[in-house]
Amino acid sequence: MLWHHNWNKLILKMSLPTRTVWIVGTMAVLLTAPAFCESPAFLKNIPDEIQPIDAPFPMPQLSRPVFPDRTFNIQDHGAKNDGKTNNSAAISDAIDACANAGGGTVLVPEGKWLTGAIHLKSNINLHLADGAVLYFSDNPDDYLPVVFTRWAGFECYNYSPLIYARDCTNIAITGPGTIEGNGVKWWTWEKVQQPNAYKLYENQVLKGIPPDERIYGTPEDGFRPQLIAPINCINVFLEGFTISEAGPFWTIQLIYCENIIARNLKILTTGGPNTDGLNLDSSKNALVEYCYFNTGDDCICMKSGLNEDGWRVGKPTENIVIRYNYTEQGHGGVVFGSDMSGDIHNVYAHDNVFNQTLIGIRLKSTRGRGGVVENLWFKNIAMRDIETQAIRIQTDYKAWFSSNGGKAPLFRNLYFESISCKGAKREAVTITGLPDAPIENVELRDISISAAKGFYANEVKNIKLDQVNIRPSEGPAMTWGTCEDIEIDPAF
Numbered sequence: 001m002l003w004h005h006n007w008n009k010l011i012l013k014m015s016l017p018t019r020t021v022w023i024v025g026t027m028a029v030l031l032t033a034p035a036f037c038e039s040p041a042f043l044k045n046i047p048d049e050i051q052p053i054d055a056p057f058p059m060p061q062l063s064r065p066v067f068p069d070r071t072f073n074i075q076d077h078g079a080k081n082d083g084k085t086n087n088s089a090a091i092s093d094a095i096d097a098c099a100n101a102g103g104g105t106v107l108v109p110e111g112k113w114l115t116g117a118i119h120l121k122s123n124i125n126l127h128l129a130d131g132a133v134l135y136f137s138d139n140p141d142d143y144l145p146v147v148f149t150r151w152a153g154f155e156c157y158n159y160s161p162l163i164y165a166r167d168c169t170n171i172a173i174t175g176p177g178t179i180e181g182n183g184v185k186w187w188t189w190e191k192v193q194q195p196n197a198y199k200l201y202e203n204q205v206l207k208g209i210p211p212d213e214r215i216y217g218t219p220e221d222g223f224r225p226q227l228i229a230p231i232n233c234i235n236v237f238l239e240g241f242t243i244s245e246a247g248p249f250w251t252i253q254l255i256y257c258e259n260i261i262a263r264n265l266k267i268l269t270t271g272g273p274n275t276d277g278l279n280l281d282s283s284k285n286a287l288v289e290y291c292y293f294n295t296g297d298d299c300i301c302m303k304s305g306l307n308e309d310g311w312r313v314g315k316p317t318e319n320i321v322i323r324y325n326y327t328e329q330g331h332g333g334v335v336f337g338s339d340m341s342g343d344i345h346n347v348y349a350h351d352n353v354f355n356q357t358l359i360g361i362r363l364k365s366t367r368g369r370g371g372v373v374e375n376l377w378f379k380n381i382a383m384r385d386i387e388t389q390a391i392r393i394q395t396d397y398k399a400w401f402s403s404n405g406g407k408a409p410l411f412r413n414l415y416f417e418s419i420s421c422k423g424a425k426r427e428a429v430t431i432t433g434l435p436d437a438p439i440e441n442v443e444l445r446d447i448s449i450s451a452a453k454g455f456y457a458n459e460v461k462n463i464k465l466d467q468v469n470i471r472p473s474e475g476p477a478m479t480w481g482t483c484e485d486i487e488i489d490p491a492f
Contacts, residue, residue: 040353042324046264046290053287056377057346059319062261062287065170065235067125070104072097074113081111086137088116098124103170108132108177116142120165120173120230128177128241136162136227136247138185143225146217150231150255150281153306153339153401154200155313156214159222161229162247168233175240175264179227181247186224187272189248194400196221201401205309224248224274231255242266246275246296253279256315260286270296270329277330279303282315282342288322299330299357302347303339307368307401310341318345325352332362333383338399340409341371350379357383360390360421363414364397367434368406374413383421390421390449391429393439408437416444424451428470433459435482444468457483465489 053059072094079090094106095118103123110131116139120126128134143159148166151158162181165171196216204214216222227247230236236257243251246269253276254260262278269275275296280286281303293299304310304317317340327333333354336344354360360383363373383390395409411433421428428451433439438461445466454472457463458481466489470477480486 040326042351043290043292043326050261050263050287053321055319055321055346055348057319057348057375059321059346060259060285062259062285064261065172065237067123067170067172068102068104070098070101071107072104073107073109075109079113081113083112083114085114086116086142087113088118088142091115091118095119095121095124108134117160118163119160120163120168120171122168123170125172125174126163127174128179130176132177133180134177135180136182138182140219140222144217146215148211148231149226149229150305151223152197153303153341154197154205154214154309155211156200156216156223157211158216159225161226161253163228165230165233168230170235171230171233172237172239173228173241174237175242178242178244180245181227181243181251181269183224183246183248183272183275186248189219189222189224190273192220193223196223197400201307205307226250226253229253229255230257233257234259236260238262238265240264242268244268246271248272249274250276250279251295252277253281254283254286255281257283258285262291263287263289265291267291267293267295270294272296276301277327280317280320281305282313282317284316284318286320288320289324291325293325293327293330295327295330297330298332298335298362299327300325300333301335302344303337304342304344304371306339307341307370307406310339311370314342316343316345318343320347322347322349323351326355327352327357328355329357331358333357333360334378335362335364336373336376337363337365337409338369338397340365340373341369343371344373346375348377348379349381350377352381354381354383354386356385356387358387359392360386360424361392361416361419363393363411364399365395365409365411366397366399366402367395367408368401368403369409370407372410372412374411376413377415377417378419379417381419383419384423386421386424388424388426389428389430390424390451391416391419393431393442395433395437395439408434410437410440412440414439414442416447418446419444419449420447421449421451424449427451427453427456428472429455431457431460431463435459438484454478457481459483461485463487
């Protein structure tokens with residue numbers, strides 16, 4: 001089938017074997033996505049004030065938390081920056097003193113400070129001064145006793161995250177100082193993570209063992225802890241610091257949190273396995289802006305629990321705005337799933353730049369997850385030198401703890417506008433659903449992508465393409481599998 005230049009609109013209804021479309025002519029596309037540059041202008045001129053949030057869904061305006069004007073210097077509580085002293089007790093004493101006084105700032109001054117687990121309390125701002133480095137111990141004993149957390153989608157008790165808080169209100173970590181996760185020694189644990197996770201899932205989650213009895217706190221059966229992972233906290237503020245060295249596992253995981261701001265962060269975690277940048281996990285009302293990510297896994301990721309444990313908890317990730325961020329490397333610039341069993345609703349990612357990531361925009365899940373991912377908007381996004389696809393949406397992803405006959409996830413109401421990509425090394429766009437749960441209601445408008453191969457869709461229902469310019473270096477511009485209700489406006 002050929003399109004000719006005098007066709008203005010093509011509307012197809014089909015549920016047929018795969019068919020291809022070869023494009024003849026040039027589409028006129030006007031894009032407002034930010035032009036790619038090595039250092040985007042928005043990272044050079046970060047406003048001090050948090051600008052109003054304008055989202056296509058109801059969302060509260062978020063602002064900085066205010067802390068009492070008190071400062072507690074960790075040196076005054078016995079901390080030493082000699083590179084040998086473990087300062088966990090001194091930092092804990094400073095936090096306790098600050099909390100007992102009614103809150104304020106716990107100051108980490110210039111110098112390199114060795115520490116184990118840090119547990120924040122309500123109304124505490126952990127401030128890393130210019131030249132301050134928190135350097136975390138790689139001794140597992142420094143992260144005991146175990147604490148309640150969600151590890152890769154499952155609730156359990158595990159080694160404490162390096163920086164942790166539970167059931168707190170008004171907490172902050174602010175810069176301009178640096179955090180070094182020192183995760184190298186932990187990364188060898190990856191070999192035992194999968195059998196331990198199967199033990200947790202099959203012997204405990206599926207048998208209804210409560211989280212209080214799921215205890216993992218030895219090198220033989222424990223899980224690598226997260227670097228920063230508050231759980232069930234309200235008003236969480238992260239600003240201005242750098243993570244210059246990856247920790248044991250995910251870098252920032254915000255679990256069951258509400259009213260979150262993460263801005264002007266530099267996350268440099270390319271060294272180890274599963275070193276995601278920032279994961280919003282069953283959390284709501286979040287703003288992520290003016291951050292730089294160079295990670296060993298997903299850069300910015302939305303999650304909501306895994307399979308039966310995700311359904312039991314039943315907390316979606318929702319009301320998220322992601323703007324003015326720059327990502328390099330990593331498995332995806334902005335990613336959804338694969339653990340999304342508690343649902344993901346209402347996410348708006350706009351005015352971001354993704355460079356050299358494995359995939360640009362990535363939505364992934366698998367049979368067995370159940371859950372719904374819906375109402376996502378992507379606008380004004382520029383990509384370059386993407387290793388595989390610029391946009392990849394799939395519910396047939398082969399992830400762990402998937403099944404052949406389990407609940408199918410549902411992806412629907414996905415909107416892409418003013419997206420550009422200069423150079424995807426595989427397909428420009430791939431969208432693949434499941435026969436009994438096709439991906440529904442997808443709109444792509446003002447899209448310009450150069451790639452090795454073109455656009456592919458299978459098991460998709462109700463998809464609209466308006467001014468979509470796909471420029472493959474080989475093969476057809478578009479290939480359609482089993483799809484229904486397709487509307488294309490090529491705008492020749």
